[in-house]
Amino acid sequence: MSVLFKPFEHPKLALKNRIVMAPMGTNLGTGDGAPTEATLAYYAERAVGGCALVIVEAAFVADSGRHRTRQLGVEHDGRIEGLSAVADAIKARGARAAIQLSHAGRQTSSRITGVPTVGPSSVALGEYEIPRELRRREIRLIAEQFGAAAARARKAGFDAVEIHGAHGYLLASFLSPFFNKRADEYGGTLENRMRFPLEVVREVRRAVGSEYPIIYRLSADEFLPGGLSSTEACYFARELVREGVDILHVSAGAGSRDFPASIGTAIAPYLLPRGHLVDLAGMVKAASGAPVIAVGRLNRREIAENALQDGKADLIALGRALIAEPDWPSFAADDSQRRGRPCLSCNECHAALRSEQTIGCTVNPRVGREHLYPRPPARAAQAKRVLVIGGGPAGLECARVAAERGHTVTLLERSHQLGGQLLLAKVPPGKQDIAQYLEYLVCSVTAAGVRIVLGVEATAEIVREHSPDVLVVATGAEPLIPPIPGVESGTTCTAWEVLGGKLTGHKVIVVGGGYVGLETAHYLAMRGKEVMVIEMLPEVGRDVEAFTRAHLLRELKERGVSVVVGQQVVSVGTGFVETRTAAGLQRYAGDTVVLATGSRSRRLALTDEGAVGRVGSVFVIGDAREPRKIKDAVREGFEVGHEI
Secondary structure (H helix, E strand, O other): OOOOOOOOOOOOOOOOOOOOEEEOOOOOOOOOOOOOOHHHHHHHHHHHHHOOOOEEEEEEEEHHOOOOOOOOEEEOOHHHHOOOOOOHHHHHHOOOEEEEEEEEEEOOOHHOOOOOOEEOOOOOOOOOOOEEEEOHHHHHHHHHHHHHHHHHHHHHOEEEEEEEEOOOOHHHHHHHHOOOOOOOOOOOOOOHHHHHHHHHHHHHHHHOOOOOOOEEEEEEOOOOOOOOOOHHHHHHHHHHHHHOOOOOEEEEOOOOOHHHHHHHOOOOOOOOOOOOHHHHHHHHHHHHHHHHOOOOOOHHHHHHHHHHHHOOOOOEEEEEEHOOOOHHHHHHHHHOOOOOOOOOOOOOHHHHOOOOOOOOOOOOOOOOOOOOOOOOOOOOOOOEEEEOOOHHHHHHHHHHHHHHHEEEEEEEEOOOOOOOOHHHOOOOOOOOHHHHHHHHHHHHHOOOOEEEEOOOOOOHHHHHHHHHOOEEOOEEEOOOOOOOOOOOOOOOEEEHHHHOOOOOOOOOEOOOOOHHHHHHHHHHOOOOOOOEEEEEOOOOOOOOOOHHHHHHHHHHOOOOOOOOOOOOEEEEEHHHHEEEEEOOOEEEEOOOOEEEEOOOEOOOOOOOHHOOOOOEOOOEOHHOOOOHHHHHHHHHHHHHHHHH
């Protein structure tokens, strides 16, 4: 029997199933903290997908606690009307609505708040400013602000509030011995360090009454040297329940780039196992006796079911999985084994937020734009003959959308497999979800009625034979071979060839320390090879999302991969690579040299009207336009499919 779809019976918060949407920032609000049409559409779509409870992203309770420029606010009564629209949008579509109340503390900047950042002590970490130590009267004021914010949330129609006490935010930093160095009644012993978070809980309970549900999100282990341990977190959890918290939402980490073991736990990259925080949830549940929400790459039904069946969790929170596929609950409930878009755990959604962009997703180009692109897509005013050349992610997404809009679409692919570079991207360790995404794309174009022709190299003559109204060139890219003396030697190959199955010698030198080079090095190291990476820039992985980069570099170190930076390869010979350094020339020995030195567009002469004849419209998309990431290719394919 499925526990995942069994109702959650709680005297204060009854839910239709056990699936919760975790709070994740969107940057869809206005610059002054109000929700927008995009906000409403984003949350409405997740509610339609089948979640029992949608927890709206962290909303700041005071100006000093604003985390991002377009974060939602709940700091004054003028917010109630806008937040009510958010709650109504969720509840009208069959889900219960909660909102997370937050104060960022040290994890913001004075540029965003307009005032110095604050914390329990003047202890900073990573890229953040050194916070100003809060005074006692300010601590008391912030506790009251949490209470007032909770009252507004209830008045706005939310069914519950969640207090954000995790991930190094203000309440978590008071609890943490790493960040809290105070010598007064708010620092030192655990009893003192948890004083402020418990005061916040009391204020919230006083503001909302005894029958209104309160959820508390905590880090059950910070994974920081000298940080909060799971033992202390479990003790704290018991005190939270005594003070009136109804449900505990168990996460981990403290949001620091300086400690890879901490930074990736809250927003785990693909290198961490699914369900990696479930045991912590079980510990908190056993210690507190309260219902708990488990989180952490639970995006496979069997993993979620096991957490519930094993009694380690009462509810399952999904964040990125619902960004990628809002209908995840519906697919999970479908016994036909249909599967939607898988979350790749690539963290591109979070990378967008860190750069102050609106939320995005590698595999779901509608995210944050649900109000602009309805489902299903609107039918085209005039059906056209569309020829798509290239079966990579850009071409497949464009073909799918165009066919769903009523066009007659033919897709030509020169190889005998669809997927393009996805066929290589799915090979490195931890990237198996890309294989599922490719399966989703292929099934989607097939279901949409796209005519697929494999093993055909597109030529101008073939284009003329099809006589399309619209030509879409999605021919992808090819490896860039740098003009290095000796690079064509028999001991040299490309990263693409290695990921495609080409064998190497035991001692391998990877030239290029970007994402492709590092993942290829990881792939080879996992197969017992002795690997060195040489990068000409001062550091490797500049094109890798920060959380993923931290874990990938740790994996490479643990696998014995040596990394050399600041050295330019000047020649390649049989069994060696020569580099130029500040001190002169350096030679490294190796059986095989693998080039991961970038890529270049593979255009073909298909955009020339004189060659292909008159075509109404020609679009060049994906890597054929410019080599970039999967998300860029998918987004362009999606947009052009709508434009046709």
